[in-house]
Amino acid sequence: MINLISKRLLVAVLVIFTIISIVPKQVKAEESLNVMAEAAILVDATSGKILYEKNAGKPLGVASMTKMMTEYLLLEAIAKEQVTWDQQYKVTDYAYQISQDMRLSNVPFREEESYTIKEMYEAMAIFSANAATIGIAETLADTEAEFVELMNEKAKEMGLEDTIFVNSTGLSNSSLMGMHPKGTKESDENIMPARSVAKLTKILLDDYPEVLDTTKIPVKLFREGTVDETRMENWNSMLPGLIYEYEGMDGLKTGSTDFAGYSFAGTAKRQETRLIAVVMGAVDDRGKGSYKARFDATRDLFDYGFGKFTVEEVVxxxxxxxxxxxxxxxxxxxxxxxxxxxxxxxxxxxxxxxxxxxxxxxxxxxxxxxxxxxxxxxxxxxxxxxxxxxxxxxxxxxxxxxxxxxxxxxxxxxxxxxxFSLTLHSAEEFMSALWNDTSTFVKELF
The missing domain is CATH 2.60.410.10 (D-Ala-D-Ala carboxypeptidase, C-terminal domain)
Incomplete structure (x- = not known):
């Protein structure tokens, strides 16, 4: 009898153990998706439906993803005919000094030289050229400080929560050689949550989809055929033909500083589906930030989105x-x-x-x-x-x-x-109520 009870107890324990071992395998995909980044978000670009997020509301350093706002304001000014693509920009001392800093992403500017808005825009969108970005800011608003005001006004208009812009490039103000915009401090940084970065990305794509015509260019020569010719390889290494290529990838903006870590706002399209993925502070499996880590995290998000989701007619x-x-x-x-x-x-x-x-x-x-x-x-x-x-x-x-x-x-x-019908209906209702009251009264008598 004791042996029988022991056997039954052993079987029960084994059944419970088997159930426990199976349950973790049934965990939903979004819960098991381990995006190696401080914050991340995946969005359907058409509807704005959020498919996944991690710490997406946490304000973090945004680095050069900032340049998407500069791109937006430039494309808006072009659309309003406030500036033209062939308009010339004469290099200021500020832009020149920044362009000579080889620690930063730049194309070489010459003192007193002039450059077109078009070539500066391409340098910004493809190569994240910081001096070119400053040149665009100065063209649109005379000074970068005034341009920063426009950026923050537009951020409020777009509903970008917890967003603070202190310069046009996304560089740390401490990297601007003491020439950071008036009204900001040297210790200031551009700040955005991943959700706001995704919203900015969607608005940019909705309003000016032509931005992808430039951001999808893998390599371009700046001032081709001159002594200043510079090979601009797109920092988005997930573009076709580049080292971490991903099917359908055509934008949009990378970012990295010591403060922000390695970040990326990417977009890819397959058939009729376009997704937006934002990763901020990406790290590898050892917890160390790296150039590759942000693309690995983005790949995980896109694989999840394209592999698990479809557009369904629910109703x-x-x-x-x-x-x-x-x-x-x-x-x-x-x-x-x-x-x-x-x-x-x-x-x-x-x-x-x-x-x-x-x-x-x-x-x-x-x-x-x-x-x-x-x-x-x-x-x-x-x-x-x-x-x-x-x-x-x-x-x-x-x-x-x-x-x-x-x-x-x-x-x-x-x-x-x-x-007549309404009057008749009211009369019917009155007589019905009266009859019910009379019937109740008579019943109560007996």
Missing amino acids: PAGHQIKGQETLNVEKGVEKEVAIATKEPLTMMIRTADKDQYQLEIILDNKLVKNDSLEATVDKDLVVGAVELTKADGTDYGYLSGYKKQIKVVTTESIERASW
Whole structure:
């Protein structure tokens, strides 16, 4: 008997051990994704849906990813015809001195020489040339200090939270030879969270997609055919033909300083899907920051995004939510009106998670009172919206901070009842109530 109990106990222990050993293998992919960086975020570039994030709200050194804001302001000025690509910039002493610092990424400037906005832009976007960036800032706002004000104003306009710009390049102010912008300190740094970097990247791509025509260039010669000819190999080594190439990669901006570590805001497109990945403070498996580490981390994010996610039609057009197929209609020829989704709701999700999402209808409480509308009711009247809520696991939401919604509308029109019908209906209701009260009174007598 004792041996039998012991055997049963042993079997029970083995079963429990087996279950425990299996459970870790069932951990969701986003929980097991180990991005080797201080902060990271992966976003669907079309919708702004966040597919993964790690410390994405933590303000960190942004380094040369700062130049995306400089690029934005330049492209905006070009679009507004405030400057032109062939406009000449005459080198200031500040820009010249920075261009001679071989510790920094630069193309060589000559004193008193002039350079076109186009060649400085290419040097900035491809080679992260710092003096060229300063030249663009001085062109757009006379001084870099004034340009920094424009950068911070635009950051607020874009909704870039916890973002502070102190110079146009992303260099540490301490690297600017005492010439850092007026109003900033030598110890100041440009600061952004990964989520704000991703938002800036998306806005830049949305408003000026032509930026990719330049950022995808792997190698270009600055001032080709002159004594100043400089080979500019793109710092984005994930571009096709470069050492860490990745299929679909075409942008956008690397960054590294002692303060910020190794960072990268990358974007890649495969078929109809474009993703944005941001890594900040990337490290290798020994915990050491390196040039390669930021690309390894980015590759992990892109592999996860392209491999696990698809754009799914989660809700079709004309869909009715169970239990909320109709609204009551007051003073109408019909007592109810059918409601349904106006358009389909598509979203980038992990295919395995599709059944995890639940529909929630949010009625317009200014229009719908106590689940009722007052006639006349027009067809396609917007009465509310449907949004998705994930029942299990993590849903990171959108860069905008808002859930994606689709309109809920009436599927038919309901005319208002005539005065006679309304009067007759009121009389019927009165007589019905009176009859009920009389019946109750009589029953109580007996």
